Amino acid sequence: MDEERKTAAHFLSLIKKSRRGKFKLYIGMSAGVGKTHRMLQEAHTLLRNGIDVKIGYIETHNRAETVALLDGLPLIPRRQLFYKGKELEELDMQAVINLRPEVVIIDELAHTNIEGSKNEKRWQDVLDILDAGINVISAVNIQHIESLNDEIKSITGITVKERIPDHVVSLADEVVNIDLTADELITRLKEGKIYQAEKIAAALSNFFQSDHILQLRELALKEVAAQVNRKVETEIIKPNTLKHExxxxxxxxxxxxxxxxxxxxxxxANYYQSKWYVLYVQAPNESADKITLKKQRLLINNYKLATELGAEVIKVQNSSIAQAIIEQVEAKRITTVCIGKPRLNLWRLIMATSIFNVLVKKLAANNVDLVILS
Known part of the structure; x- marks a missing residue:
């Protein structure tokens, strides 16, 4: 019976996937590289070729070039909301679904919706629209990808608050990088094509420094290359040649x-399109009465982060962390175990036990890789 349910569930997932809209995502290293401009150009091309394309939401930032490109494109009226005494506008997701265009253009994928909206984030609206069978073209900057957040902060010194889970990027049927050199981007900024005049000086001395741009550009290029490689490996190479991680x-x-x-x-996991888990082993010295409330709260935040990024969280109590890892490796058919570098408490706890050698031997015997992340 379990096997029948699994087979039926798999077939149902195939049906849903076939009915789902196609998703094209433009990625850029920063604001001002031309993502919105390119989406609108594509909308005009689609319209000329008889495709029913509509603008669901575009943020022009009052850029003359962008505003001009909206001319002649059918717009879906935005949803009007009052929030804290102000009238604001949001993507009208339900109107998009009701109108059912062949293609809808939706900008600012990482945007946080106003309180009271059906979904907290715009990327969730996009997933609902895709599930309704409507094709979506959207855009996002590299700094908004969740797993790159810490790296972005180390480059720019800025914590980006609006982020999208990595799995949203991996859902895209096509990922396109919009690329400019650092000099070209800075020139556009100085010419007032990105921000208003009063914001240019601050931008040049902060986010838009040349070395920042070069590093962000490299991240964007790597991200798109990784997505393309993943598509090749999962869709072109025969499935039976792949190792299911x-x-x-x-x-x-x-x-x-x-x-x-x-x-x-x-x-x-995103690169390999793999199932993944996060394991927290509560040893006796980390019981609820022995660690601070702050640590407990931060631990819960990490559970939430893992869930948002697509993991299944496993929490167990065991005096032997290594033994707990072995048990989960066997139970979940794990191919790769990931731990922090040696200075982590987790590593020291494992090293302090005689079972560490058993862990390594057991992993090796089961052809399980051990990856130390820094």
């Missing part, structure tokens, strides 16, 4: 290191 990220109550392990494992 299953990742296990092992974390401790150390908030920062746990977050790093979660995000980097998420990227690995």
């Amino acid at each position: 299953r990742f296990l990220a092992c974390i401790s109550s150390n908030e920062r290191s746990a977050k790093t392990v979660i995000k980097k494992t998420a990227r690995l």
Whole structure:
């Protein structure tokens, strides 16, 4: 009976996938590279070729070039809402679904919706529209991808609050990088083609520094290349030639290191389109009465992060962390175990036990890789 249910569920997923709209995503290294401009150009091309394309939401930022490109494109009226005494506008997701255009253009994928909206995030609106069988073209900057958040902060010194889970990017049927050189982007900024005049000086001294742009550009190029490689491996190469990876990220109550392990494992799992898990082993010295409320709260935040990035969270109590890992490896048919680098509490706890050698031997015997993430 279980096998029948699995077979039926698999067939149902195939049906849903075939009915789902196609998703094209433009990625850029920063604001101003031309993502919105390119989407609108594409909309005009589709319209000329008889495709029913409509604008669901475009953010022009009062850029003359962008505003001009809206001319002649059919717009779906935005939803009007009052929030904290102000009238604001949002994408009208239900109107898009009711009108059922062949293609809808939706900008600012990482946008956070106003309180009271059906979904908290615009990317969730886009998924609902795709599920309704409508094709979507959207755009996002590289700094809004969740697992890259810490790296972006280390480059720019800025914590980006609006982010999308990596799996949303992996859902795209086509990912396109909109690329400019650092000099070209800075020239556009100085010419007032990105921000208003009063914001240019601050932008040049902060986010739009040449070395920042070069590093962000590299990240964007790598991200798109990784997505293309993944598509080739999963859709062109015969499935039976692929190793079906299953990742296990092992974390401790150390908030920062746990977050790093979660995000980097998420990227690995996303690349391989794999099932993955996050394991927290509560040893006796980390019982609820022995760690602070702050640590408990941060641990819960990491559970939430893991879930948002597509992981299944496993929490167990065991005096032997290594033994707990072995049990989950066997139970979940794990192919790769991911842990933090040696300075992590988790590593020290494993090393402190005689079962560490058993862990390594057991992983090796089962052809399970051990990856140390830094």
